[in-house]
Amino acid sequence: MISPIPPAILFIFGAFVIPFLRGKALSIYLLSLPVLGFINFINLPEGVHYSINFLEYKLIVVKVDKISIFFGYIYHIITFIALLYSLHVKEPAQHIASIVYSGAALGVVFAGDLFTLFIFWEMMAFSAFYLIWASRTKESYTAGLRYLLVHIVGGLFLLFGVVIRYFETGSLSFGYIGLDGLSSWLIFLGFGINCAFPGLHAWLPDAYPKTTPTGGVFMWTFTTKTAIYVLARAFPGEEILIWIGAIMTVFPIFFAVIENDLRKVLSYSLINQLGYMVTGIGIGTQLSLNGTFSHVFCHILYKALLVMSMGAVIYRTGKIKCTDLGGLYKSMPLTALFCIIGAASISAFPLFSGFVSKSMVVEASAIEGLVPIWFMLTFASVGVLEHAGIKVPYYAFFAHDSGIRTKESPLHMLIAMGITAFLCIFIGVMPSFLYSLLPYPVNFEPYTASHIVSTTQLLLAGILAYVLLMKAGVFPEEMRATNLDLDWFYRKGAQAFVWFINNPGSHIMQRLNTIFFIKIPNFLGWFTKNPLLAVKILIDSIILVFSIPEKREKIKARLRAEKLKYPGDPLLPISVGVLVLWSIFFLLLYLIIYYTRGYM
Amino acid sequence: MKRYFFDSPKNVKIFFAVFYLFLVFSLIAEFFIHKHIYFPWENYPFFYASFGFVAFVFLIMVSKHILRPLVKRREDYYSD
Numbered sequence: 001m002i003s004p005i006p007p008a009i010l011f012i013f014g015a016f017v018i019p020f021l022r023g024k025a026l027s028i029y030l031l032s033l034p035v036l037g038f039i040n041f042i043n044l045p046e047g048v049h050y051s052i053n054f055l056e057y058k059l060i061v062v063k064v065d066k067i068s069i070f071f072g073y074i075y076h077i078i079t080f081i082a083l084l085y086s087l088h089v090k091e092p093a094q095h096i097a098s099i100v101y102s103g104a105a106l107g108v109v110f111a112g113d114l115f116t117l118f119i120f121w122e123m124m125a126f127s128a129f130y131l132i133w134a135s136r137t138k139e140s141y142t143a144g145l146r147y148l149l150v151h152i153v154g155g156l157f158l159l160f161g162v163v164i165r166y167f168e169t170g171s172l173s174f175g176y177i178g179l180d181g182l183s184s185w186l187i188f189l190g191f192g193i194n195c196a197f198p199g200l201h202a203w204l205p206d207a208y209p210k211t212t213p214t215g216g217v218f219m220w221t222f223t224t225k226t227a228i229y230v231l232a233r234a235f236p237g238e239e240i241l242i243w244i245g246a247i248m249t250v251f252p253i254f255f256a257v258i259e260n261d262l263r264k265v266l267s268y269s270l271i272n273q274l275g276y277m278v279t280g281i282g283i284g285t286q287l288s289l290n291g292t293f294s295h296v297f298c299h300i301l302y303k304a305l306l307v308m309s310m311g312a313v314i315y316r317t318g319k320i321k322c323t324d325l326g327g328l329y330k331s332m333p334l335t336a337l338f339c340i341i342g343a344a345s346i347s348a349f350p351l352f353s354g355f356v357s358k359s360m361v362v363e364a365s366a367i368e369g370l371v372p373i374w375f376m377l378t379f380a381s382v383g384v385l386e387h388a389g390i391k392v393p394y395y396a397f398f399a400h401d402s403g404i405r406t407k408e409s410p411l412h413m414l415i416a417m418g419i420t421a422f423l424c425i426f427i428g429v430m431p432s433f434l435y436s437l438l439p440y441p442v443n444f445e446p447y448t449a450s451h452i453v454s455t456t457q458l459l460l461a462g463i464l465a466y467v468l469l470m471k472a473g474v475f476p477e478e479m480r481a482t483n484l485d486l487d488w489f490y491r492k493g494a495q496a497f498v499w500f501i502n503n504p505g506s507h508i509m510q511r512l513n514t515i516f517f518i519k520i521p522n523f524l525g526w527f528t529k530n531p532l533l534a535v536k537i538l539i540d541s542i543i544l545v546f547s548i549p550e551k552r553e554k555i556k557a558r559l560r561a562e563k564l565k566y567p568g569d570p571l572l573p574i575s576v577g578v579l580v581l582w583s584i585f586f587l588l589l590y591l592i593i594y595y596t597r598g599y600m
Numbered sequence: 601m602k603r604y605f606f607d608s609p610k611n612v613k614i615f616f617a618v619f620y621l622f623l624v625f626s627l628i629a630e631f632f633i634h635k636h637i638y639f640p641w642e643n644y645p646f647f648y649a650s651f652g653f654v655a656f657v658f659l660i661m662v663s664k665h666i667l668r669p670l671v672k673r674r675e676d677y678y679s680d
Contacts, residue, residue, distance in 0.1 A: 257663035258672070330604045366638035374639070382655040398606065449633035454648040456626040461652035464623060467616075469660055476664035482677040483668075491678055 004043045006050055006062045007072065007110060008120060011037060011079075011103025015096045027087050030095060034080040034102075041072050048112060057172055060112025066439035067293070071109040071229050073437060074297045075102060077423075078221050078304055085308055085416035086214035094134050098218050101127035105222040109229055113172040114162040114187075117230070121158060121194075124223055125151035131215030132207050140210040146487070147207040150193065154200075158190030177234040188235060195227035195278065196271045198247045202487035205255070205267040209320075213311030216263065220270055220307045221300050228277045228296055237284025242365075245282055246376040248275030253383025255485065260321045260478050262310050262392055266303070269346070269388045272380060273299050279377065280361040283368055286440040291360030294434055298345065298353035298427060305342030305420040306392060309335050312409040312417070313396055319404075322391075322478035327401030335409045336397040338417040345424040347389030347459060348381065353424045355455065356431035356446040363444070378458070385462045395478065524581055529567035537562050 014033045021029050046069075050061040079102040089095065104127060107120030125148065132144035164183035166172055177184050189200075196204045204224075211219050235241060252268035252275075259265045273295070280292030312335050313328060314320050329336040341352070348354035358381070365373045408414070427434050435442040469475040527534045540559045547555055605611050627649060641647055 253659060254663045254667045255671075257660060258668045329606075330602075363638075369638075371639070378651065379655050379659075382652055383659055386656060386659060448636055449629075450636040453626060453629045453633055454642070456622070457630070457646070457648040458652035460619075460623040460626055461649040462656040463619065465653045465656035465660075467619075469657065474664075475660060476668065479672070480675045482673045482675055484671040484673060484677075 004040045004049075006107070007037055007041050007044070007076075008061075008103045008107030010040055011099050011106060012123075015099035015103065018095050018099075019092045026092075026095075030083045030087065031080070033099065034076055034083060037079070037106075038076040041076055044072075051112070054115075057115060058113070059116050060173070061107075061116050062110045063112030063174075064110065067229070067233065068109050070293055070437055070439055071225070071296070072106065074300050075106055075109065075222070078102075078217075078300050081304060081416050081420055082214070082217040082221070084419075085217055085311070085413055087412045088410060089212075089214055091134065093130065094212065094215065097127045097130035097134070098215065101131065101218050101222055105226045108226045111174060114165070114174050115172050117174055118155070118159055118162055121226075122155050124226065125155060128219055128223055131211050131219060134212045134215060135210055137210070143207045143210045146490070147203055150203040154190050154193030156190075157186050157193070161186030161188075161190060174230075175233065176236070179235065179238055179240070191227050191230050191234070192244075194223050195231060196224060196248070196274060197244055197278075198251060199486065201248075201252075201271055202485050202490075204271060205264050205485060206487045208267040208270070209261050209263040213314045216307045216311055217304050220266070220303050224270060224274055225296050225300060228274065228281070228292065231278065232281045232289060232292060236281055236289060238282060241278050241282030242370065242373055243282070245275045245277070245279030246373045248272065248278055249380035250275070250376050250383070253380055253387060255483060256383070256387035256391070258476060258479075258481075258483055259387075260323055260480060262313075262320050262322060262325070262396060263307070265387050265392060266306055266310065269306075269384065270303060272384060273303065273346070275380065276358055276361045276377065279373065280364065283361075283364050283370070285364055285368070287367065287444060288361055288364035290435075290438045290440050290442055290444070291357060291364055293438055294357040294360060297434055297437075298357040298424070301420050301427070302342045302345035302353055302424050305338060305417060305424060306346065306388065308413065308417050308420065309339035309342060310392070310396065312413050315413070316406040316409065317404055321480070322395040322399075323480055325396045325402055325404070326399040327397070328404060328406070329397040330401070331404070331406045332397070332408050334414055335417065336393065338414075338421045339393045339397060341421040341424055343389045343393045345428065347385045348455060349459060350447070350452050350455060351425065351428045353427040353434075355428055356434065359446050359451060359455070360444055381458065382462045385459055386466065389459075390463065390466055521581060528581075533562060533566055537566070 011033070014037075017029065018026065044062070044064050046064045046066075048060055048063050052059050052061065079099075082098065082102075083095075086095070086098065101124060104120045104123035107123070108117055111117035111120060129144050129148045129151075132140050132147055134140075161183045162172070164186065165177075168181070168183055177187060179185060179188060193200045193203075208216065208219055231241070249272050252271040256265045256268040256272070259268065277292045277295050277299075280288040280295065282288075310320060312332065313325065316332065317325070317328070319325055345352040345354045348358045362374065362377050362381075365377060409417070431446055435444075466475070537559065540555060540562065544552065544555045544559065606615075627646060630645065635642065637643060
């Protein structure tokens with residue numbers, strides 16, 4: 001038995017074999033890589049492995065405990081499913097990006113120190129970015145750039161936080177941080193951008209709907225859930241997270257109601273689901289953290305199922321908007337069935353996976369007596385039912401018949417969706433399997449009569465409301481539209497900035513340019529040719545201004561003579577070039593700062 | 601033309617009948633179970649059903665009449 005290697009390394013290096021493989025060999029390789037990874041992963045014993053000394057720092061590449069093992073399971077499972085789903089993709093670069101992306105996410109999950117974490121964190125951003133670009137549309141091009149910019153900014157927050165923290169504590173080890181002081185807030189913000197905290201979320205509904213159908217399965221899984229992982233490790237029980245999470249569950253559901261693009265609906269739905277997890281981290285009890293982790297597991301599966309079914313719709317029809325779709329159950333019955341299973345799971349119907357995980361977080365909020373939070377979470381559950389439970393399957397597969405007749409999804413997609421659908425139901429029916437993987441002991445029974453009846457009432461009454469609103473004709477119809485979100489500020493803001501630079505900006509810059517790079521250097525150049533005479537000319541010019549009228553002619557004549565004579569016989573026979581002059585200026589400035597620093 | 605499952609009004613009727621049956625069943629079931637509650641209002645009869653219904657209508661109305669007028673722009677608004 002060879003000793004296990006870091007899961008991230010296996011995936012990342014494994015990805016670079018892909019360009020040398022074609023056809024069947026490639027398919028077999030893609031499917032066996034996550035299996036190999038899984039075998040390697042379950043052989044990783046708990047504890048610290050692969051600590052390296054890098055310069056003066058001690059880096060821990062792999063640290064295994066119950067929480068990282070839990071994420072390891074679901075990440076390997078979903079990588080297998082997502083690769084199975086993307087077997088038809090011919091472009092090797094997409095497979096490489098996907099696998100590096102999963103590998104980087106695993107790298108974060110097993111990182112024992114903040115530096116290793118940061119490296120894999122950035123690797124995730126860049127590989128995910130490629131999955132957006134791979135769509136090769138104009139929209140995906142610009143959205144990809146925005147995605148990268150936002151995540152680079154987030155990465156910088158994280159990096160600054162890590163550096164400052166290192167100087168404060170002298171340690172890079174990654175564990176509980178807690179909110180105190182600048183460095184922890186910077187790290188918190190860095191994590192928060194990837195977790196789509198309200199206000200920092202706009203990149204998500206902007207970029208995710210533009211990924212490739214297959215890349216979407218990876219996108220909807222890794223970046224955000226890895227952010228949940230790091231938050232759960234570094235900031236459990238941080239009260240502000242309760243409110244951040246609760247707001248995240250509520251605000252996206254309004255956007256999801258009016259959105260036309262079904263993958264954008266699923267993006268808002270993702271933020272909503274992350275909200276439950278963040279709230280669970282904020283409450284910070286064993287029950288709520290278990291709730292967060294089990295929700296991560298269930299959510300990755302049912303959200304992947306929904307994203308895969310929508311990806312199959314794009315793959316077959318090239319369309320994804322409510323206004324273009326409808327009646328697809330006639331040609332894609334199995335895809336429709338899998339989508340409904342995903343929808344029932346996310347809505348948390350009894351016997352489906354969402355029911356056994358979401359109820360833990362909601363119950364944890366009730367046990368802690370958090371009345372407003374409990375109401376927000378329960379209200380948001382109705383919102384989930386509306387957009388993910390009803391809207392996604394209904395507008396794609398039922399509603400009015402769009403007349404589109406196509407083929408059922410290809411076999412490998414159906415198998416991928418079938419496995420996921422099976423897992424959603426399996427976890428819903430047999431929650432003990434999932435609970436046994438959780439890091440804390442589970443003392444929670446989802447299937448009490450009280451739970452079942454209250455949830456069923458809530459959901460069925462919601463559906464009744466939907467039916468009645470539809471029949472009354474007051475349900476808002478789907479419209480072709482762009483619905484603004486906070487990305488407006490940087491998308492329109494960037495346009496305004498460019499306009500400013502091109503118009504008044506360039507004028508001002510031109511003036512500044514003339515002053516700083518032409519006039520001042522010219523003057524100084526002239527001055528250094530013969531400083532003594534130059535000062536004389538200056539003095540004479542001043543005297544001229546204040547002189548009495550009788551003497552004025554005489555002074556003028558003298559000035560003229562001096563200017564004519566200039567530079568004359570300089571005392572210092574050196575003329576200083578512009579560049580040297582500026583260098584001297586900045587050196588002088590540096591010297592002044594250096595010496596005055598001690599006194600400040 | 602081929603007729604599919606929901607093309608037949610009879611099937612649609614059956615579908616809704618099953619739905620209403622489940623709904624009524626879940627409402628009646630409330631009186632035959634032991635309620636495990638954390639908040640006093642959970643004891644009111646049909647609390648969850650009423651909450652679900654009202655919340656749904658509220659969500660739709662706010663989205664339709666407040667959010668949509670605020671954020672809706674033409675489809676090529678960003679034109680990028």
